[in-house]
Amino acid sequence: MSDALLKIEHLTRYFDVSKPWLNRVLEREEKQFLTAVADVSFEIKRGETFALVGESGSGKSTIAKMVVGLLGASGGTIEFDGHRMTGTAGAEMRDLRRRFQMIFQDPFASLNPRWRVGDIIAEPIHTFGLLKGADVSNRVGELLDTVGLSARDAEKFPHEFSGGQRQRIAIARALSSKPEFIVCDEPTSALDVSVQAQILNLMKDLQDEMGLTYLFISHDLSVVRHMANRIGVLYLGRLVEVADGKRLFTDPQHPYTRMLLDAVPDLALSGRRRKPVEGEIPNPINPPPGCAFHPRCPLAMPRCKVDAPVPVQTATGYAACFALETQTA
Amino acid sequence: MTDALLSVRNLRVEFPTRRGILTAIDDVSFDIMPGEVLGVVGESGAGKSLTGAAIIGLLEPPGRIAGGEILLKGQRIDDLDAESMRRIRGKRIGMVFQDPLTSLNPLYTVAQQLIETIRTHADLSEAEARARAIALLDRVGIPAAARRIDDYPHHFSGGMRQRVVIALALCAEPELVIADEPTTALDVSVQSQIIDLIKEICAERGAAVMLITHDMGVIAETADRVAVLYAGRLAEIGPVREVITAAEHPYTAGLMGSIPTLTQDNARLVQIPGAMPRLNAIPQGCAFNPRCERAFDRCFRDRPDPIDRGDGRKVACWLYDAAGVAAKEKADV
Ligand SMILES: Nc1ncnc2c1ncn2[C@@H]1O[C@H](COP(=O)(O)OP(=O)(O)OP(=O)(O)O)[C@@H](O)[C@H]1O
Ligand SMILES: Nc1ncnc2c1ncn2[C@@H]1O[C@H](COP(=O)(O)OP(=O)(O)O)[C@@H](O)[C@H]1O
Ligand code: SF4
Ligand code: SF4
Ligand SMILES: [Mg+2]
Ligand SMILES: [Mg+2]
Numbered sequence: 001m002s003d004a005l006l007k008i009e010h011l012t013r014y015f016d017v018s019k020p021w022l023n024r025v026l027e028r029e030e031k032q033f034l035t036a037v038a039d040v041s042f043e044i045k046r047g048e049t050f051a052l053v054g055e056s057g058s059g060k061s062t063i064a065k066m067v068v069g070l071l072g073a074s075g076g077t078i079e080f081d082g083h084r085m086t087g088t089a090g091a092e093m094r095d096l097r098r099r100f101q102m103i104f105q106d107p108f109a110s111l112n113p114r115w116r117v118g119d120i121i122a123e124p125i126h127t128f129g130l131l132k133g134a135d136v137s138n139r140v141g142e143l144l145d146t147v148g149l150s151a152r153d154a155e156k157f158p159h160e161f162s163g164g165q166r167q168r169i170a171i172a173r174a175l176s177s178k179p180e181f182i183v184c185d186e187p188t189s190a191l192d193v194s195v196q197a198q199i200l201n202l203m204k205d206l207q208d209e210m211g212l213t214y215l216f217i218s219h220d221l222s223v224v225r226h227m228a229n230r231i232g233v234l235y236l237g238r239l240v241e242v243a244d245g246k247r248l249f250t251d252p253q254h255p256y257t258r259m260l261l262d263a264v265p266d267l268a269l270s271g272r273r274r275k276p277v278e279g280e281i282p283n284p285i286n287p288p289p290g291c292a293f294h295p296r297c298p299l300a301m302p303r304c305k306v307d308a309p310v311p312v313q314t315a316t317g318y319a320a321c322f323a324l325e326t327q328t329a
Numbered sequence: 330m331t332d333a334l335l336s337v338r339n340l341r342v343e344f345p346t347r348r349g350i351l352t353a354i355d356d357v358s359f360d361i362m363p364g365e366v367l368g369v370v371g372e373s374g375a376g377k378s379l380t381g382a383a384i385i386g387l388l389e390p391p392g393r394i395a396g397g398e399i400l401l402k403g404q405r406i407d408d409l410d411a412e413s414m415r416r417i418r419g420k421r422i423g424m425v426f427q428d429p430l431t432s433l434n435p436l437y438t439v440a441q442q443l444i445e446t447i448r449t450h451a452d453l454s455e456a457e458a459r460a461r462a463i464a465l466l467d468r469v470g471i472p473a474a475a476r477r478i479d480d481y482p483h484h485f486s487g488g489m490r491q492r493v494v495i496a497l498a499l500c501a502e503p504e505l506v507i508a509d510e511p512t513t514a515l516d517v518s519v520q521s522q523i524i525d526l527i528k529e530i531c532a533e534r535g536a537a538v539m540l541i542t543h544d545m546g547v548i549a550e551t552a553d554r555v556a557v558l559y560a561g562r563l564a565e566i567g568p569v570r571e572v573i574t575a576a577e578h579p580y581t582a583g584l585m586g587s588i589p590t591l592t593q594d595n596a597r598l599v600q601i602p603g604a605m606p607r608l609n610a611i612p613q614g615c616a617f618n619p620r621c622e623r624a625f626d627r628c629f630r631d632r633p634d635p636i637d638r639g640d641g642r643k644v645a646c647w648l649y650d651a652a653g654v655a656a657k658e659k660a661d662v
Pocket of ligand 3: 254255256291293294295297298299301304309320322323324
């Protein structure tokens with residue numbers, strides 16, 4: 001028995017980004033596919049925070065949506081507490097669904113503006129038939145209290161709240177079905193830092209109190225370092241490195257991880273001289289062959305342009321890079 | 330000081346609305362020295378962009394400058410007519426915005442836009458202007474500039490577009506560049522490239538920079554001095570190292586503690602309760618008083634003006650007023 005609550009293996013997702021059929025025929029173009037997520041595998045242990053970090057377009061949200069079932073996978077498997085998510089249906093699926101929830105980046109778009117806050121929070125309670133009548137509003141009041149709002153706020157509409165307060169509402173909603181696992185897709189990216197601190201503290205408190213497991217997604221390495229026990233680094237839909245939280249920062253293995261770390265502005269004014277970052281993320285429709293990072297990689301060798309590296313074991317995880325293989329060989 | 334390149338004095342920006350006048354910038358003063366990088370930092374809605382817009386005469390009506398003065402090399406520019414202001418904008422003050430597409434016209438090639446701007450401000454032939462434009466694109470890091478110059482803006486990636494905008498902002502060799510969140514829309518790995526570029530190229534040309542951002546990290550690496558805005562007011566201003574490592578204003582101190590870093594280990598982040606007030610609900614006295622742990626009676630009554638703390642530092646907080654300190658100490662005993 002492993003203690004993994006979520007287990008993802010070879011998860012892959014393509015998007016058809018072809019032009020409309022007629023244009024394709026006229027312009028003699030092939031169908032085009034974009035690989036948003038390519039052969040991603042990782043496990044999340046019960047009670048831990050696993051973070052996915054990567055730049056825009058690296059596939060973070062696509063993974064999040066597949067995990068919660070908002071998007072189908074093109075390949076690979078997702079297992080939640082030993083149950084295969086693909087192929088499970090009916091009552092069993094319903095029960096699984098209750099046990100995980102999602103919080104989105106944009107607290108303005110994710111809450112229905114025409115619903116009262118109380119109804120928004122109660123929706124999962126009704127969907128899963130958890131409580132009835134006055135118990136529902138009592139529970140909503142409790143949840144509002146838990147996230148630092150007041151029971152009276154149930155009567156109000158989302159537009160009456162600030163961004164941070166809306167994110168608290170989204171958290172209350174996510175908690176209302178008593179889930180064990182919450183996928184948080186950039187939950188504080190739209191917030192100011194002082195409000196971000198409040199939300200991150202709240203999320204940590206809730207985790208301690210309720211034993212929650214998080215898949216925490218962010219492009220901000222400092223935030224990820226603060227929140228996560230384990231971290232996966234994505235580049236162009238590929239998981240290039242997985243390592244324990246602090247270790248990733250003290251001992252990054254993959255050249256891309258090092259580059260990302262070098263790009264973080266130095267708030268501590270340590271006088272660190274960072275290496276200039278090379279190039280930009282290539283077009284995901286025609287990613288570079290071999291190792292997708294090779295055009296920007298200071299360590300690239302001829303073989304990187306041809307073959308895709310497979311993950312090799314590192315001190316606390318794994319990384320996919322040929323340079324690491326030659327080191328250990 | 331008289332040798333300031335730009336002087337903003339007691340700036341006040343208002344928006345008349347049906348429910349009364351909203352004061353979005355309230356009595357803000359600061360100077361920018363020639364060649365200096367001044368960071369302007371604050372949370373969203375603090376008034377950073379409006380301060381920039383007021384300086385370059387691009388406030389959107391009904392927003393208006395309702396008080397104060399803005400001086401460029403000692404000459405007032407806040408009361409100029411639209412045409413004179415337009416000339417200053419292209420020639421003496423360059424601009425870089427968050428979204429590169431607001432500065433670029435999608436219908437013209439990069440060459441057309443750069444050459445036109447260069448020729449409006451310098452007496453050059455088409456060929457000379459083109460040569461200068463190519464040199465500039467090359468300088469901002471556009472590979473194969475001589476060929477790419479005839480491309481349209483949408484042919485460039487986000488980071489490359491921002492490089493083109495920087496070239497455009499610098500092509501008339503301005504004395505000041507106002508950059509409003511120039512890297513916010515870009516990827517992490519591209520952000521640092523653009524910041525380095527702005528810093529280097531402005532230093533090379535002796536242009537001063539007003540760098541507006543909500544990202545303290547960017548300020549830390551780039552700015553010489555930093556101004557912290559809160560609810561349309563100046564909370565603190567001073568040399569960047571001092572403000573970051575030893576913030577004096579309780580808001581700045583809280584802000585610095587609330588930012589996770591790559592080096593510190595805190596189980597919890599410092600938390601400032603509440604949020605910045607809306608413009609129609611700014612409290613009496615110090616605007617920060619509902620969120621301030623150190624607030625005392627005077628903070629609820631009187632608004633603190635920036636208090637000179639020496640070494641170019643100013644802090645708008647009663648804790649640093651001789652009388653305020655005395656009162657506070659008495660209260661603490
Ligand atoms: N429905 C879709 N159709 C086509 N392409 C898509 C679709 N959804 C995502 N993509 C593409 O898949 C890739 C991964 O997208 P995803 O939204 O997962 O990235 P992300 O890491 O969440 O980025 P961000 O930081 O910008 O949120 C991108 O190249 C994106 O353009
Ligand atoms: N056109 C407008 N009408 C009314 N209020 C405005 C307008 N533009 C900006 N404001 C207000 O002025 C304040 C400062 O705005 P801004 O300078 O854009 O903030 P920042 O750039 O610091 O995020 C905010 O409260 C904002 O809502
Ligand atoms: S496989 Fe090659 S190109 Fe890819 S990261 Fe490693 S060294 Fe760089
Ligand atoms: S003036 Fe008073 S309320 Fe304002 S920051 Fe200083 S101590 Fe706090
Ligand atoms: Mg996303
Ligand atoms: Mg702004």
